[in-house]
Amino acid sequence: MGSVTYNFLADSLFFHENSIENNFVKETDERIERELQDYRKHCIDNYDQLIKEIVERDSFLKVFSSSDEIPLRLLKQTSLYIDQFIIKDPLFSLTDFQSEISNVTGKYLGYKNDGIINRNSLKKASLHLKEITPMVAGNYIKIFPLSYHFEAPKQIPLKMPVDYYNGVLPKEIMDFFWDNVSVRSMEKFKSGDGWQVMEKLYPCRSIVVDFKETNFKSSMIYHLFQTEVLSMDETTGTVTFSHMLPDSAPEIDHFNAWVAQSINSTSKNFFDGIFKENFISSNLNSTYLCDNDFTSKLISQNYSVKETIQTETANRIINFDLPFLDNIDIEKLMNVREMDSGVFTNFRIELEKHFRELRTISDPKIIQQKTENIFHELNDVQVQKIKQKINHINKQVFVNSLVGIGGLAGGFSTGGFSLLATALALGKGYKDYQDYKEKVKENPSYLLWKIKKKINFYSYQ
Structure with missing residues (x-):
């Protein structure tokens, strides 16, 4: 499996x-x-x-x-x-x-x-x-x-923040988080069942901290409890205290300090998470794939990232829409990958060749236009040429086979003379078939043609 x-x-x-x-x-x-x-x-x-x-x-x-x-x-x-x-x-x-x-x-x-x-x-x-x-x-x-x-x-661990967590990350990294932060107040529904996120931030006891362009992947909710120590046993080191969430908002200075601490804490949590994911990705001998611009910028600015033609090509593939694949059966797609590894390699090399030329371009609009041209050439122009070539070969094989059959029929009365013609005719068909195998498969877009073809393709293996 x-x-x-x-x-x-x-x-x-x-x-x-x-x-x-x-x-x-x-x-x-x-x-x-x-x-x-x-x-x-x-x-x-x-x-x-x-x-x-x-x-x-x-x-x-x-x-x-x-x-x-x-x-x-x-x-x-x-x-x-x-x-x-x-x-x-x-x-x-x-x-x-x-x-x-x-x-x-x-x-x-x-x-x-x-x-x-x-x-x-x-x-x-x-x-x-x-x-x-x-x-x-x-x-x-x-x-x-x-x-x-x-x-x-x-x-649940009990943490005692030092200096509101201001020093948990290098200043330039923390500044990056603060430049992209979003903090909003939360209010409890009157029914008491759940909370609603408000549009703005104002003094309250509950907030949600997030960073722009992360698809809400980093959202963290904080509640500012009022804490009271009930008892303390210095011998055992046991402290008993109570937590409660008052309806009244805290003093403005207390609130601002708590918000700053929450932003710093969320920043550290997000940074550590990305670091851990990259570490796991590295241990799996794979390339880490971001799903939002914020994470991409964080990594590119603070990690040593080496862009290769392979990773650049993968990025182009990921960020370009190929709608014709929507109706393609998954099993067929996997069969082509497995049974035609050489064709798969040809297509990959062709993509790398095209996208290598785009590495020196920085204008997003030009890159998008050229990417569209690349896929148009591979998916439309070249696939159409393959279609025409296949149709031509099929017709040639069919016509030559008919000639062979006709010669075979005549051979019964001529003592087998036209059997030579039959061999030649079928040989011509075989040559056309070999031409198909040797020439058509060399076209990198043959992979796309084969994936898109709706009829069985076992006869062309």
């Missing part, structure tokens, strides 16, 4: 078509939770094997993404160029159940958490994993339990 995780999924509850279609309505929470925990144990117990499956593919065209969602279209599109795409396991993320203290705190704050499993998220994860099965079987997609490395501790 191409992945140790699918050894479990193939026969699991999460791949039962009826259960998925019915949103697991016939399954109890206990059954689903037990299956999720079994899946979690399977992934953790086989973690080393899972890593081995990824790193044993030795290629400089491997991509690692931490995005929660990667469209199927993007996975199809990148399969035209990239050897391997490592994605975050969406099902494993659902196996991390909150601790009791988190549940109690959430309930006090008014966050809805009734313990019921989110079946919509479960259905979405199962559908996606089932949909990309041919890509996993084709050794193109690898599933990685990334969320395992970012799970919250079961016991």
Whole structure:
């Protein structure tokens, strides 16, 4: 199947078509939770094997993404160029159940958490994993339990901030975060069930901190509690205190200091997360794929990044729309990759050749225009030429075969004289067929033609 995780999924509850279609309505929470925990144990117990499956593919065209969602279209599109795409396991993320203290705190704050499993998220994860099965079987997609490395501790740590966390990052990096920060106030719904994010920031007890252009990946919520020490035992080092969230807003200076501390804390958390993801990507011998401009700028400005023709070409592929792939069957796409590796290589080399010429251009509009021209030439002009060539060869083979059959019929009365003509005619057809194999396949766009072709292609192997 191409992945140790699918050894479990193939026969699991999460791949039962009826259960998925019915949103697991016939399954109890206990059954689903037990299956999720079994899946979690399977992934953790086989973690080393899972890593081995990824790193044993030795290629400089491997991509690692931490995005929660990667469209199927993007996975199809990148399969035209990239050897391997490592994605975050969406099902494993659902196996991390909150601790009791988190549940109690959430309930006090008014966050809805009734313990019921989110079946919509479960259905979405199962559908996606089932949909990309041919890509996993084709050794193109690898599933990685990334969320395992970012799970919250079961016991909430008590941190004492020093200088409002002002020195947790180098000044130039912290300035970058502050230049892109978004902070808004939050208010509790009158029903007491949940919170709403306001448009502006004003003195209050609850805020959400985010950074622009991150697709809300970095959002962190903070509540300013009022703390009172109830007792302290110096012998055991035990302190008992109470937390409460007053309705009244804090003093303006206290509020501003708390907001600054929250921004610094969020910045450090985001920076550490990107560093960890890059570290994981490096250990998987892959290229890290950003899903937002903010992260891209953060990495390019603060990490040593070396752009290569391969990574540049991959970026062009990722950021360009190839709508014809929408209706292409995934299994067919994977078959072409696997059975025609030489054709796949030709297409990749051709892309690199074209995009190498764009590396000296900085104007985005010119780059976009030239990229469109490249794909127009490969996907429209060259594919049409291949079509014409194939039609010509098929006609020639058909006509020559008819000549051969006619000569064979005449051979019965002439004592076999025209059998020589038959051999010559069929030989001509064979030569045309060889010409097809040798010449047409050399065209890099043959890969696109073969993927787009709706009829069976086994006769052209």
